[in-house]
Amino acid sequence: MTVTDPLSPRVTRVLGIQAPLIQSGMAGVAGPRLVAAVSNAGGLGVVAALRLAPDEVRDSIRKVRAATDQPFGVNIWLHDDVRTSPDPQSIPDDVVRSAQAVLNQFRIRLELEPTLDRPPAVVDLVDTALQVMIEEKIPVFSAGLGIPEPELVERFHRVGTKVVCMVATVDDAMAAVANGVDAIAAQGREAGGHRSYGQKHDRSAADKNPTAELVSAVVAAVGAKVPVLAAGGIVDGRGLAEMMKLGAEGALLGTRFVATQESAASDLWKTRLTNGQRATTFTDGFTGQWARVLTSEFTQEWETSGAQALPGLLQAAAGQDLFSRAKKLNDDQLQPLYAGSGVDQLSDVPSAAEVVQRIVIEARASLGSS
Numbered sequence: 001m002t003v004t005d006p007l008s009p010r011v012t013r014v015l016g017i018q019a020p021l022i023q024s025g026m027a028g029v030a031g032p033r034l035v036a037a038v039s040n041a042g043g044l045g046v047v048a049a050l051r052l053a054p055d056e057v058r059d060s061i062r063k064v065r066a067a068t069d070q071p072f073g074v075n076i077w078l079h080d081d082v083r084t085s086p087d088p089q090s091i092p093d094d095v096v097r098s099a100q101a102v103l104n105q106f107r108i109r110l111e112l113e114p115t116l117d118r119p120p121a122v123v124d125l126v127d128t129a130l131q132v133m134i135e136e137k138i139p140v141f142s143a144g145l146g147i148p149e150p151e152l153v154e155r156f157h158r159v160g161t162k163v164v165c166m167v168a169t170v171d172d173a174m175a176a177v178a179n180g181v182d183a184i185a186a187q188g189r190e191a192g193g194h195r196s197y198g199q200k201h202d203r204s205a206a207d208k209n210p211t212a213e214l215v216s217a218v219v220a221a222v223g224a225k226v227p228v229l230a231a232g233g234i235v236d237g238r239g240l241a242e243m244m245k246l247g248a249e250g251a252l253l254g255t256r257f258v259a260t261q262e263s264a265a266s267d268l269w270k271t272r273l274t275n276g277q278r279a280t281t282f283t284d285g286f287t288g289q290w291a292r293v294l295t296s297e298f299t300q301e302w303e304t305s306g307a308q309a310l311p312g313l314l315q316a317a318a319g320q321d322l323f324s325r326a327k328k329l330n331d332d333q334l335q336p337l338y339a340g341s342g343v344d345q346l347s348d349v350p351s352a353a354e355v356v357q358r359i360v361i362e363a364r365a366s367l368g369s370s
Contacts, residue, residue: 007360008249010227014182015140015162016071018042019356020250021240022164022185022229023257025075025142026193026338027051032060034262036067037352042360045352046073046142049129050082051313057132071139073164076129078146079289080199081312085122088314096318098307102285103319106298106334110325119310119317134159143181145289146198147172153180166196166231166252168209173218173228183227185252186211186218190233192255192280192340194291200311206290207282212246219247233342237362244367255340256359260352268330269337270349278343286323286336288315294343297333 006012008020021043023030027050035045047064049057057074064072077083097116104114130152133141137159141148144166148156153163157180165176166185173184187196188211195206211232219228230243231252240251258265259273272278272294279295285302286293288309293299309315316323326334350358 007363008227008244011183011229011250014227015044015164017044019360020229021356021359022046022073022142022250022252023352024193024231024252024254025049025073025144026254026258029258029263029265030075031264032063032067034257034260034264034352035064035072037260037262038257038356039064039068039070039072041353041356042070043356044071044073044140046075046140049074049076049133051125052129053125054128054132057129058136061133061136061138073140073142074129074133074138075142075144076126076133077144077194078126078148078198079312080146081288082145083124083126085124086311086314088118088121088310091118091310091314095308095310098305099310099315099318102302102305102307103322105301106326107322110322110329110331110334112321112325119314119320122313122317134161137161140164142166143176145194145196147176148179148181150179164229167218168196168214170214170217170221172196172198173222177222177225181226183229184218184222185229185231186214186248187252188212188214188230188232190292190341191231192258192292192343193338194287194289195282197290200284200289203282203284203290211243215243215248216246223247233340235340235342235345237359237364238366239342240359240363241366244363251359253355253359254338255343256346256355257352258338259346259349260355261349262352266327266330268332272332272337273339273343274346274349278339280339280341280343284309284315286316286319287313289313291336291338292340294332294337294339296337298335
């Protein structure tokens with residue numbers, strides 16, 4: 001069953017969706033099955049294209065099209081140090097050694113060979129992925145961790161693609177709208193996963209702007225021009241309703257969609273999101289970019305060490321052996337389990353369609369509409 005009565009008419013008009021809910025394009029989670037399920041339920045499912053080769057991006061798009069005739073999106077980062085990856089040889093020796101020293105403590109535990117070597121270079125895949133999206137004429141492009149330049153927005157518009165940009169500041173929202181984007185997702189500090197900045201900030205700067213405050217400010221700045229969706233800590237209809245009372249016209253959700261039946265996340269990840277101790281923290285120790293994750297032995301040791309994360313996604317490349325082994329062994333202390341601060345409100349793993357329907361019903365009730 002899909003939502004048929006729009007809760008947010010402007011979002012419906014701009015993006016073609018009935019439920020004003022966008023599923024975050026999360027790597028390792030947002031595969032074609034989840035994306036199609038969200039879109040078929042009336043929301044906007046979004047494929048995660050980060051670090052996918054061009055053929056993989058194209059294949060994912062076509063699998064979604066085979067499973068739904070509804071609008072969907074594709075997400076990728078536009079971060080300066082991801083779109084053009086730094087040269088590993090440019091990193092100071094002491095930075096590499098200190099980062100690897102922390103990783104080595106846990107490599108020993110998982111019977112991996114310690115190393116102080118530089119990580120391999122990260123292949124630049126962003127621009128080739130963008131070209132595939134344009135060739136495939138996707139319904140929606142979802143930009144994360146960076147603002148699409150006017151020329152890129154125009155390339156998408158020429159093939160009929162709408163552009164949604166996630167931002168973490170009012171200035172970025174204004175710049176994105178000036179560049180021609182069709183909708184803004186205002187991401188507050190409560191959001192799980194990576195903070196949507198186009199350049200790396202220090203921790204104190206990254207851990208700013210609560211969702212409610214940011215949404216109010218972004219709505220005041222650009223809401224007359226484009227719809228604003230709220231992102232960060234929202235897991236149910238009551239949360240959506242609170243954001244709509246502040247002027248948001250919908251929400252972008254990550255954590256709630258991780259814990260769904262169609263999500264490609266591991267069973268361990270889904271269990272940790274819905275049971276037990278679920279404190280979250282900011283760390284750059286997993287990828288090199290600030291992200292909110294479940295607190296773990298790794299996040300605590302990384303912060304205590306004072307080590308500097310390698311730039312771009314080179315931190316992820318440096319720790320790939322460790323994080324991959326931890327995932328294979330179901331070690332929940334040594335892999336990134338992304339989660340927003342609303343995670344302690346989750347208690348089940350429903351279908352994606354049920355999530356969409358439930359949130360719309362709850363939001364209507366909270367807003368006093370039928």
